[in-house]
Amino acid sequence: RRAVTCQSTGVLVCLFLFQPDTGVINVQSALYGRADRETCSEGKLPLQLNNVECSQQGTLDVLKTRCDGRRVCEINTNLIRTSNPCFGTYKYLETTYTCNPATHSVTCEHSLAHLQCYLGRKIFVYGAHYGRHDRTTCSYQRPTSQIQNVACSIPASQVAQRCNGKTSCTIKVSNSVFGDPCGDTYKYLEVAYICQCKWLTLYAFFFFLLPHNNISQTQLTHFLLIS
Numbered sequence: 001r002r003a004v005t006c007q008s009t010g011v012l013v014c015l016f017l018f019q020p021d022t023g024v025i026n027v028q029s030a031l032y033g034r035a036d037r038e039t040c041s042e043g044k045l046p047l048q049l050n051n052v053e054c055s056q057q058g059t060l061d062v063l064k065t066r067c068d069g070r071r072v073c074e075i076n077t078n079l080i081r082t083s084n085p086c087f088g089t090y091k092y093l094e095t096t097y098t099c100n101p102a103t104h105s106v107t108c109e110h111s112l113a114h115l116q117c118y119l120g121r122k123i124f125v126y127g128a129h130y131g132r133h134d135r136t137t138c139s140y141q142r143p144t145s146q147i148q149n150v151a152c153s154i155p156a157s158q159v160a161q162r163c164n165g166k167t168s169c170t171i172k173v174s175n176s177v178f179g180d181p182c183g184d185t186y187k188y189l190e191v192a193y194i195c196q197c198k199w200l201t202l203y204a205f206f207f208f209l210l211p212h213n214n215i216s217q218t219q220l221t222h223f224l225l226i227s
Helices: 059-067 157-163 198-209 217-226
Strands: 002-005 009-013 023-034 072-076 092-101 103-108 112-116 122-132 152-155 168-172 188-196
Touching (some): 103 112, 112 157, 122 157, 157 188
Antiparallel strands (some): 002 092
16 A cells, blocks of 8 residues: 655555454555655646655654554654755655554553463564554543543554563553653553464564565465465
8 A cells, every 4th residue: 555645644544344443554665755756746846846866764664663553543744754855845755554464452551451362373463552642542431631632652562572472461551661651641552463373473574574575475475375
């Protein structure tokens, strides 16, 4: 999938037909700058479109940290932009991503998050975030002031560190474990994970951790099937 953000905000979405709750984002590439003269060119002066070798370093890492493992991810160029790679050029954000099937778990603050796999399969965490990005999740009987801040989220790498390779895992959802990205806000933990067998470990390694390798998906899928 490909998403282009010309203005300040955009959104990445993963929805699987018949299984709307299982698709999670895996960002493959990201460009903030300009690579051609056509994209986001309406109403712009030629001088603003001439530089087609304009690219901000580190954009992919920022997008992966923010969006991997989520079903919906709002992206704001003001948050993505860490520098001005080309003065006078009208820039845009172009993102390519895949939607991976996964179990999506949400656990409210001060509760225990339980990740579970059966039949000997092992947990592999695609992504985890602690904070709040809507006003409805974990909002029951909470005062309005505790659910207003929806721009509050940090990556929760502790989940992968503690749970990957296990058949079950329990983590306390609290500031003492993940830190406090926004005081006075009631937060929750979102985790996207799969239960993988022996050969899926190879698949996840090549296509999630190493998205730019030279092995084609068809070749690896064939290898998995005949193995």
